[in-house]
Amino acid sequence: MSLYTAKEIMEILPHRAPFLLIDTIEELEPGVRALGKKCVSMNEPYFQGHFPGNPVMPGVLIMEALAQVGAVAILSQPEWKGKTAYFAGIDKAKFRRKVLPGDVLMLEMTIIKVKGPVGVGKAVATVDGKVAAQAELTFAIG
Numbered sequence: 476m477s478l479y480t481a482k483e484i485m486e487i488l489p490h491r492a493p494f495l496l497i498d499t500i501e502e503l504e505p506g507v508r509a510l511g512k513k514c515v516s517m518n519e520p521y522f523q524g525h526f527p528g529n530p531v532m533p534g535v536l537i538m539e540a541l542a543q544v545g546a547v548a549i550l551s552q553p554e555w556k557g558k559t560a561y562f563a564g565i566d567k568a569k570f571r572r573k574v575l576p577g578d579v580l581m582l583e584m585t586i587i588k589v590k591g592p593v594g595v596g597k598a599v600a601t602v603d604g605k606v607a608a609q610a611e612l613t614f615a616i617g
Contacts, residue, residue, distance in 0.1 A: 564613035
């Protein structure tokens with residue numbers, strides 16, 4: 476059973492459809508780590524143009540989904556309640572495999588450094604246990 480549903484995630488994040496890119500939070504250690512899930516559906520609006528006849532989830536949206544999971548990890552701490560986590564950087568990004576309709580994307584973010592309202596997390600997205608994408612994501616809370 477999921478720790479947080481989409482409704483509960485929306486109590487933490489300001490994102491809404493069609494830009495809320497995570498379905499559930501499966502595991503959470505506030506301020507340390509979160510594991511989320513995205514069930515990739517053919518009904519996603521971006522598949523109309525990326526790519527017709529060959530639907531592939533855009534890598535930038537995989538990064539955004541990872542960032543949203545990281546934002547839940549950070550913003551679930553009482554001191555950041557009601558704040559917004561913004562992207563401040565993407566480093567060491569690598570895309571290892573395509574993410575297709577029907578895939579279940581597991582999104583893990585581990586916070587590796589925080590100094591004041593700025594931090595860095597190690598992000599890994601997997602499908603069936605195989606790495607689809609990874610990066611170090613920098614965030615700023617405002």
